[in-house]
Amino acid sequence: MRKRRIAIADHVAEALLFNRRLLVAFVMVVLLFGVLLLNLYQLQVVKYEEYSTRADGNRIKLVPLSPNRGMIYDRNGVLLAENRPVHSLELVPEQVKDLAQTVQELAKLIVIDEEQQQAFFKEVKQQRRFKSIALKEHLTEQEVAILAVHLHQFSGVTLEARLTRNYPYGDLFTHALGYIGKINEKEYKQLEESQQSANYAATRDIGKVGLEKFYESQLHGTVGYQEVEVNSRGRVIRTLREQPAISGDDLYLSLDLGLQLKAQEALGENRGSVVMLDPRDGAVLAFYSNPSYNPNLFVHGISGKNYRMLLNSPDRPLVNRITQGLFPPASTIKPLLGVAGLENGTVTEQTRIPDPGFYRLPNVSRPWRDHLKWGHGYVDIYTGIIKSCDTYFYDLAYKMGIDKIADFMTKAGFGRPSGIDIHEENEGNMPTREWKKIKHKQNWGPGDTINIGIGQGYWQATPLQMALTTATLINTGARITPRLARNFHNQQQDQSLLLAPEQAITVVDPNNWAISREAMRRTAQQEGGTARGAFLGATYDPAGKTGTQQVINIAAGQKYNAKAINERHRDNAMFVGYAPHHNPEVVVAVVVENAGGGGSNAAPVARIMMDHYFTPAAEKPALPTLAEIALMQEQRAAQMLAREQRYAEEKAAEEARKLKRQQQTEPQAVPAGTTESTTAPAAAPVTTTEKPATIQDQPQPVVNGSTTEQQPGTNSALTQTQSEDNSIDD
Amino acid sequence: MTEQEHQSRLMHWHIDGPLLGALLLLIVIGLFTLYSADGHDLAKVEGQALKVAFAMGIMTMLAQINPQSYRRWSLPMYVSGLFFLLIVEFFGYTAKGSTRWIDLGFTKFQPSEMMKLAVPMAVAWYMAKHPMPPRTRDVLAGFLICAAPTLLIAKQPDLGTSILIAMSGVFVLFFSGMSWRIIGFVAALLAAFLPILWHFLMYDYQKRRVLTLFDPERDPLGAGYQTIQSMIAIGSGGIEGKGWMQGTQSQLEFLPERHTDFIFAVFAEEMGLMGVCGLFLLYLFIIGRGLVIASRAQDNYSRFLAGSITLTFFVYVFVNIGMVSGILPVVGVPLPLVSFGGTSFVTLLAGFGILMSVSTHKRMLAKQ
CATH class of the missing domain: 3.40.710.10 (DD-peptidase/beta-lactamase superfamily)
Known part of the structure; x- marks a missing residue:
């Protein structure tokens, strides 16, 4: 009986106890929701600016746009250095199913030599998968035409056009104009030091010698930017904003094409x-x-x-x-x-x-x-x-x-x-x-x-x-x-x-x-x-x-x-x-x-x-057309080759003579043939030494493999510049 | 049809109207968020809707069963669950370094899911046999009932689930009137246990997650990546949000696991603090309704079970949102009824089915 009474009394007490516990639980739930909400308030309201900025940092990337390099004209407005589109064949590895096979098939259409293929696959390993990589650059018009016809058969293969420098008068203005070439490591460092690296973010070439180097900063122009939205894998989704690049100033020279030709x-x-x-x-x-x-x-x-x-x-x-x-x-x-x-x-x-x-x-x-x-x-x-x-x-x-x-x-x-x-x-x-x-x-x-x-x-x-x-x-x-x-010429002045x-x-x-x-x-x-x-x-x-x-x-x-x-x-x-x-x-x-x-x-x-x-x-006689100039350039190149041929033959003959004389006059201490060269005073225009330079008589040092070694015997600033700067396709 | 008739018809089908309405609203919000989070793939959302419908079917089915039947089945379910866990322990199917499944050939069965209901049921069954408040030895027995499956699941390893299961059992003990002294003692014991847990029982990846919690930036590309990206997503949503399908963190795929565990970040990014408040109110309503049902339940078993199911549901919500917003370590807990997935829906809605059963069968018992 007693037990039962307790049980009945407990029934009400139990409900009361349970409901008290429920209330405690509910209060806890509300409190913990409050904790969550407080934290979210912290994130979404207090630190909103910070996270908003970071979200934009995630998705927005700046893609630099290279400015067009300023043109160079002679005193009468004849174009001496221009920007011409060159085409290159590029592949996006991410979009290509079988890279090796695609390259093989492309090689059936146009000539892609072993060296180019190796360079390409090396680049593929180093770059991210969605980045476009050039397989062959400087395509001829014919190659462009062939590829344009067959491009639809490939996925992830594109023809890209890019502006590059061209000097229509060939060797006529070289020592004045100089030329541009790929920016090398040393130049990157210099750009960084002069805080110019951002301005060169999209630029591939830089003035190496001549006016192209001297007036580099003005010819180069100002980089532009494209604000793009990217996804987590870096692929561009859309363009948000664009600040166009500002072309370099055009340079007008005092030089006169007619006088140069003369x-x-x-x-x-x-x-x-x-x-x-x-x-x-x-x-x-x-x-x-x-x-x-x-x-x-x-x-x-x-x-x-x-x-x-x-x-x-x-x-x-x-x-x-x-x-x-x-x-x-x-x-x-x-x-x-x-x-x-x-x-x-x-x-x-x-x-x-x-x-x-x-x-x-x-x-x-x-x-x-x-x-x-x-x-x-x-x-x-x-x-x-x-x-x-x-x-x-x-x-x-x-x-x-x-x-x-x-x-x-x-x-x-x-x-x-x-x-x-x-x-x-x-x-x-x-x-x-x-x-x-x-x-x-x-x-x-x-x-x-x-x-x-x-x-x-x-x-x-x-x-x-x-x-x-x-x-x-x-x-x-x-x-x-x-x-x-x-003078420099731009829109303003x-x-x-x-x-x-x-x-x-x-x-x-x-x-x-x-x-x-x-x-x-x-x-x-x-x-x-x-x-x-x-x-x-x-x-x-x-x-x-x-x-x-x-x-x-x-x-x-x-x-x-x-x-x-x-x-x-x-x-x-x-x-x-x-x-x-x-x-x-x-x-x-x-x-x-x-x-x-x-x-x-x-x-x-x-x-x-x-x-x-x-x-x-x-x-004044009419200036030659560009076609005639091209022909003259070809002739001059041929003349140069012939001259080099002749020099090589003369050198060989001279060495043979020397050898013969040496053999004949074996007992003599000083070979007769060397007397002349040691007494010759400065004859070479390249020497800055006061000692008679005899480089023209001495056999040229053979540069094996790498052409970047500096030649002994020459002390020419130009020789140094050239050997350091030029990218050699070796 | 009057409101009364409406009510009675739902009653006839053993459906709790307010709870169903809130659950449906939550599920619809979840499907919309999923559509935005997972590449606007309608087929995927349809697939998910189908799973949800299946789970709703189960919920309705379970709602028909009398709570007394659950009580009778509590012990057999618990025992067979333990048996399955032992099978997993010795013959289980392993994926991603954890052994959690039994391979049935046509599908894989995860006994720990079953234990999410079986453990509170078993503890409720045991505690309901004794008058409230329980004696200390009953409390101890209750703890023992919780401990066996908890340890087996923790060993799989599945720390998150094992803790949740332990808690679902402990909630029953709490509702059964376990004295505050014992609660304090257990809390102290847990605090003492933490260093042991840390040094001897936790895996390195688990430790990393905890460490990352305190300073996500210490490993921004590794363990901290998810948390950082998720916090960025939530924070950048601001008060009003970026708008549905406009969240950059989710749409541009910076947010990992955005359709499963981290879906709350998608919601918070696109809907902002205002949307979050709405979602919280909805959850609070569901939890409140669950507690009301528990309060109105007629026997201790139903009370304990309903209370435990409701509180466990809250723990899911709290742990998920806490980990996504960076105040709890990253454990694999989905946001209930929103995150993509089939199993979790079935388990959760099964729980709500039991709640509805408790809610709608009381009058027929006529015990009053």
Whole structure:
């Protein structure tokens, strides 16, 4: 009974207890929901901004858009560097079922060689699956046509078009324009350092040399961006926003296509250079170094074979002779040296000295010979320049002294960078006492000064410096800064790149400068002038000065016989000139290597250039069409190949001869064949050393496999640049 | 048809109207979320709807059975469940490193699902035999009933399910009036047990999940990835949400497991805090209704079982949302009646079937 009572009482109590527990449970549930809600409030309200940003960061990616590179035009608006679409065959591995088989089938349609296939599969392994990878680049129009027809049979295979640089005039403007090529690791680093890497996010190429490098920042333009939405695997779903890229500014040059063509034509197959500039503002009108090379090769990645040929050619086509070729300026400096003497008071207009055919220092037995064996008789400054009398200038230099000469000449523009708008430049050498002490650990001797008097000895100058210093003479001591580029052009404005001349030399008497100029006029126009022959009948009042630079020393008593000596030891022909005499518009400097005398070999080239310049526009010959240019380019390429062939044969023959001679004269300590080469003075335009460079006679180092090694014996800045920069398809 | 008639017709079919309405609403919300979460694949949603219909059928069926029958079947079900768990232990089918299934050839059977109902039923059966509040030894017996399947399931390993099953049993003990002293003691024991659990019983991946909880950024591409992406999805939804099918985290597939365990993040991203509040109210209504049913139940067995089923349902909701929103470690618990899946629907709706049975059979017992 008792038990039952308890059970009944428990029944109510149990319900009560259970309901209490239910209430506790419900309160707990509500509390825990509150905890969840509090947390969600924290996420969705308090930290909403943060998570919203992170969600956008997940889905929104910026795709950079490459800007179109600015075009380059000549002074008349002729297009010299353009952007042309190139097609490439690309595959997206994610969308291709069987990669190997697809590649095999594509290879049946167009030629895809082993090397390209290997490179492709290597890239496939490295890239993410949805990224497009090029199987073959630079497709020909025919290949594009074939692929376009068959493309529907493949999935994940596309034809992509991209803009790349093209230089329609081939080798004609190479040393001025330079070229662009794939950005290398070092350049990436530099871009990063200058905080430009973002701007190059979509850019593949960068200026490697020449104007393309110098004006890189303006030619390049500004990167654009496309905001795209991507999914978790990085595939682009749609474009949200686009900020277009801003094209690079167009560059207009001072160069003139017609003058360039004339320069190329006038030099023919000779090694040499022509530079023509405007002495009033430094605008460079013609800038051609021969032989040149086709820059388009480098844009597309030059083959190892072609690159080795250019690098190893004894003609040094990669070297910009105008700014990197170093020559003793020889007699071309006589007018300026004359001004220096007059201004310094070393000589006057009336000073006359006797010239017996040689010059001798007191107490020195060694004579300095005049180029005229029997002498010029009594010589004043006019005759000294017109007939290029060496003795007069030996005397002047000796009396004036190296310090004053070097000071004057450095101010005029020798031995210093010209400031031209390309980076490939040697500053040459205007020797001083200090320089010789440091460089050769020897004291400066009077003989050194005498050599300077005729622009020889340690004096080394580029053809550009020869033109530049002639402009300084014309401008009565005002030095110009040469400029290949004239102005940038974009939607907003034209920006001139020319710089005003700077009065570098303090003038004592302007008449002194006029004396030398008058002498130069007579050189080109008066009976007996060394350049008169070249300028017979010229109507534009020309003036100039010839120079003949000896490549080898001719021992006293010996006669220079061009035919008897090695071609590369013949004299370098030089000429600097300007016109019209009273109001000069152009200065020309010509160097024709191993051609002989300056009057008969370099001056005629200058004549051709000036004739063309002064021909009224209407009478100028029509410019060749691009098709004709292409044909000329082909011919020149063929000529180059033939020359290289000949050099190789000559080298082989020479080595065979040497070997034979060596065998015959076995007992002798020194083989006779080497004597000549060790005594030859600077003949190569590529050397900056004062030691006679003999690279032209030595066998070229064979570059095996990698062409990126620097050649021993050459100290050319260009050689270094090229070997570091170019991607070689090896 | 009047409201009364409506009610009585549902009564006739042993269906609890408010509960059914709330469940249907929740299921429809789930299907819409699933459509958005899983690539707008109508076929998949239809497939899911079919499974849901099947589960609803089972729920209706179970609702017809008298609670007294459940009581009678409690012990046999529990014993056979244990037997199946032992079969799993020795002959089970293994997938993804866990042995949870018995391969029947045409389908795979997961005994732990069955235990989700069998354990509370068995504990309720035992506790209902004794007057409330239970004696300590009865409580101990109840714990023992929970412990056997819990340990077997934890060994599979399936820590999440084993804890849920243990809790469903413990809830019965709680409702049976287990004294607060014992509750405090068990809580203290659990706290003491945690280090043992951590050092000796938990697998590395489980430990990683727990560690990740405290600092998801320590392994953003590995264990923390899911949590980070899910928190980004929820947080970026803001108050109003990005709109149905507009959630970038889910639509662009940054969110993993978005149609199963992490579907709440899809919902929160697209519907925002406002939608979340609505969803919470719906869940709270269902839970409240379950507790009301338990309160109105006529015998202790029905009370305990209904209360336990309801609270277990809440635990599912809490654990899932807690792990998706980053306050609980990632354990494989789906969001009840929303996450994609068939088995969980059957188990859950079976539970609601029992609830409805409790709700609709009381008057016929006429025990009052």
